[in-house]
Amino acid sequence: MPHARFLVVFDADSTLLRNEVIELIADEAGRGAEVAAATEAAMRGEVDFAASLRSRVAQLAGVPVAAFARVLARVEPTPGAADLIDAIHARGGVAAVVSGGFHEILDEVAPRLEVDVWRANRLGTTGDALDGTVSGEIVDAAAKEHSLRRWAEERDLPLRRTIAVGDGANDLRMLSAAGLGVAFNAKPAVRRQADLVIDPVDLRELIPLLP
Template sequence: MKDIFTIEIKNDDIHLASYLANIVSSEHNTKAYSHTLTVIGQAITPYLLKGVLDKLINVFSPVSAAFHHLHQQMGDDAIEIRGQVINAKPEQIKSLLGDVSDAYNLDVGLQTSRPSLSEPGLLVMDMDSTVIAIECIDEIAKLAGVGEQVAEVTARAMRGEIAFNDSLTHRVACLEGVPIDHLNQIRDSIPIMPGIQTLLKHLKANNWKLAIASGGFTFFADHLKARLGLDYAISNTLSVKDGHLTGKVEGEIINADVKARTVKALSEKWQIPSRQTVAMGDGANDLVMMAESALGVACHGKPLVNEKADVAVRVGSLHSLLYFLDK
């Protein structure tokens, strides 16, 4: 990994190497840091990086800086800045990071420790609006003519305003009588999120286990497990009779607690240390499994999830998760 001080990068505002050399004293012990600030984006300039650090100047003191080891391999710029957090509470920092992301259209994350890409690990992913770009239940509801009614309940559940079990039971009841052919139509045209294939490819190459834990439905989760080559998938089973949905869910509802149990159970099954576990999602229903994991990643998440997750991908594709991993 090249030292960023030795790389000549210029623009009309400031020379990046000179700027960093000015703010990072050569007398510092580069190993004396408590946090790693990761900055990810397209064509990051010295001006943008200076803006990031200026916004964080009261809470973060840089010690050293370098390009992430995957820098530009996937078409992004990714910079790691190591340093110390000064006189700041976690909630204050999370708010500042959100402001930085909005101001410069970059992804930024501040971590005390990071799972290692080169060691076997476990990634457990939400499905709807995370691995795929839709909420399947909302799409079924549209075809059934109750789209607006169901979508509103979905949105409230993802924001954490109503209990997930209650919201799921209510929404599925609205689907009574929907023919299975409707589900086939949605499954065949399902939009997979940009960056997921790159993310999974790199993790598989480093012997990571990959799983979906979803409050959605087996009809779609099992399809994605096979299509993406995942190791495991758990989701809700829709009751079917005579080729039509009955409006009920069979068995235990896969809620936030079940998702968290899944992370723990799979890590034990595959003998993966807890420090090598990652959970990724977008809704309030994913926060418990994020808390169970060493690294919780919000992906284009609801405001509450961005605030509570360890790091948030607000701008980039799903492969941006890789930049929050160590070597």
């Protein structure tokens, strides 16, 4: 593992990306509005994330895998994402993403943004369509915190050399564990508990925070 000076771990949806990807996939099933409402409740911390994710993914059953091409075409990085990741690398840092979203999208988007390491959920499939399940362990608040700690440990970085950036309730444990927890474009519960709140939806605002 190459030496790194620091680690920045991002949430994906509504943080590094402007979209909530599950809502884009749900649009393909004609269930975008219902899934959007459930996602909002989960991000506010009103319902258990894992249970909410399973119920929302169940709404995606039958969506063809081929629809991911249309979804990817709609995914937009948050303004300033590329500039921030360039700045992280220029200062000898590592850019990471841990997402309650899906590898099927992140595996395409993360390399384009030059993210160094990422982790997300996987959608179950039967044949050439989604079967409405999550395959394997769900990436929830505990998994996000564990990912941050593991990636720091692998690089011999103390947690004080880590920054976590997120918007939803499932990011709170990760933000608390990091040396600096940043609420970005965030829900009220996250804004109350983070070390720092950034309101402009432009990731370049984080560049002055880098070590």
